[in-house]
Amino acid sequence: MVNRETEPIFWTLFSAGGVVAALFLPIQLFIFGLAVPLGWMHAPARASLYSLAHSPITRIYLFVVCSLPLFHFAHRFRYTLYDGLQIKHLNEVVFVECYGIAIVGTLAAGYLLWTL
Amino acid sequence: MSSPTPAQTPSTMPHSATSPSYTEFHPRWYRPKVSTYWWLGKWAYVKFILRELSSVAVAWTVAMILLQVRAVIRGPEAYLRFEHRMSYPWMIALNVIAFAFLLLHSVTWFNLAPKAMAVRVGGKRVPAVLISGPQYLAWIVVSAIVFAIIISRA
Numbered sequence: 001m002v003n004r005e006t007e008p009i010f011w012t013l014f015s016a017g018g019v020v021a022a023l024f025l026p027i028q029l030f031i032f033g034l035a036v037p038l039g040w041m042h043a044p045a046r047a048s049l050y051s052l053a054h055s056p057i058t059r060i061y062l063f064v065v066c067s068l069p070l071f072h073f074a075h076r077f078r079y080t081l082y083d084g085l086q087i088k089h090l091n092e093v094v095f096v097e098c099y100g101i102a103i104v105g106t107l108a109a110g111y112l113l114w115t116l
Numbered sequence: 117m118s119s120p121t122p123a124q125t126p127s128t129m130p131h132s133a134t135s136p137s138y139t140e141f142h143p144r145w146y147r148p149k150v151s152t153y154w155w156l157g158k159w160a161y162v163k164f165i166l167r168e169l170s171s172v173a174v175a176w177t178v179a180m181i182l183l184q185v186r187a188v189i190r191g192p193e194a195y196l197r198f199e200h201r202m203s204y205p206w207m208i209a210l211n212v213i214a215f216a217f218l219l220l221h222s223v224t225w226f227n228l229a230p231k232a233m234a235v236r237v238g239g240k241r242v243p244a245v246l247i248s249g250p251q252y253l254a255w256i257v258v259s260a261i262v263f264a265i266i267i268s269r270a
Binding site: 017018019021022023024025026027028029030031033034037038041043044045046048049050052053062065066069070072073076077079083084086101105108112113115116 | 192
């Protein structure tokens with residue numbers, strides 16, 4: 001699965017996802033995971049979020065923000081398990097699970113935003 | 117020592133039936149066993165593992181966004197349930213931790229860029245701050261735009 005030919009693809013996805021995650025995810029989590037639940041700001045109404053999500057730009061944004069960081073996660077977490085837990089013998093299982101999450105998440109994002 | 121372990125003295129390892137992978141001409145490589153907790157010994161290693169673990173917070177945040185989009189699509193009741201779930205104390209506690217990891221990811225990522233790309237202008241290496249600086253600026257601008265769009269809907 002990972003060899004000299006395919007490693008650059010995985011690494012590029014890791015790198016692109018790292019940039020997207022670094023730029024966009026903190027503000028997303030801050031607003032919807034902390035500021036709104038803690039009452040620091042008014043919750044946006046569901047109807048206005050729905051109309052916002054309808055615009056093609058928002059859909060592209062949401063797709064990019066969901067898919068690329070998952071491939072970043074897959075690559076990085078795979079190596080965290082290798083190095084941190086010293087489980088090189090579970091190579092294939094870890095690979096399939098990490099990239100499985102990334103692919104399932106990307107398909108879910110694509111499906112949700114397509115049917116929106 | 118009556119029975120030396122292969123890791124300690126590979127050259128004197130007996131040619132035994134219990135180690136079929138060993139041959140006289142291709143001895144087993146010398147590989148000392150590394151503890152699972154090898155990274156706890158030094159702060160630099162702990163930082164490395166924490167940085168790598170930030171990927172879990174990344175996946176967590178994406179999961180939150182996907183669940184939110186799904187709730188928005190499903191209707192007002194589903195979205196109310198989503199908002200209710202996000203306000204559980206344990207959820208907020210998890211999000212505080214995840215947010216700290218996301219910040220760690222952003223800062224380490226931007227600081228790494230000048231080390232990964234050695235940009236030279238006129239034979240001189242461009243100072244690190246000129247490479248990571250614009251990324252911090254972009255981070256602030258992007259966050260402000262996302263915040264402004266969301267707050268205009270609130």
